[in-house]
Amino acid sequence: MKKYIYWLLLLLLCNVCIGQDFINKDDFSDKIAKDIVAVEFWAGWNAQNEFKELNKLKECMVYRIDITHNMEVQSKYNVSAIPTIIIFESGRMKEVFGPNIMFQLEADKKTIQNSIDTLLLNKFQ
Numbered sequence: 867m868k869k870y871i872y873w874l875l876l877l878l879l880c881n882v883c884i885g886q887d888f889i890n891k892d893d894f895s896d897k898i899a900k901d902i903v904a905v906e907f908w909a910g911w912n913a914q915n916e917f918k919e920l921n922k923l924k925e926c927m928v929y930r931i932d933i934t935h936n937m938e939v940q941s942k943y944n945v946s947a948i949p950t951i952i953i954f955e956s957g958r959m960k961e962v963f964g965p966n967i968m969f970q971l972e973a974d975k976k977t978i979q980n981s982i983d984t985l986l987l988n989k990f991q
Contacts, residue, residue, distance in 0.1 A: 888932065902925065906949055907939075907945045908930045926953075950963065950971075951971065951973070963981075
């Protein structure tokens with residue numbers, strides 16, 4: 867019985883890891899330097915309020931960074947509440963979407979995607 871529980875837990879953890887692409891302070895600068903990137907500043911204790919549609923954003927790379935283990939990055943970008951999504955373009959912070967008083971992201975997928983689309987369109991002007 868323990869063997870089956872072990873394999874079930876392993877399978878569940880693998881699915882969570884595949885769905886999320888986490889970054890940390892060591893690779894943060896390299897990851898955001900490439901074109902348009904959306905980063906969700908996140909913490910496990912607030913997982914119920916994570917932006918579930920992060921991986922559905924188009925025309926950008928998406929990452930999640932755990933602020934409990936990467937406080938230096940949180941501080942550098944003045945992230946005071948989570949979840950917060952920051953849109954970067956070639957390493958420069960372009961737009962910030964923060965949470966409401968209930969620690970839920972104020973913006974929806976459409977709003978964030980519009981910001982990404984605007985950055986893309988501006989490249990051609």
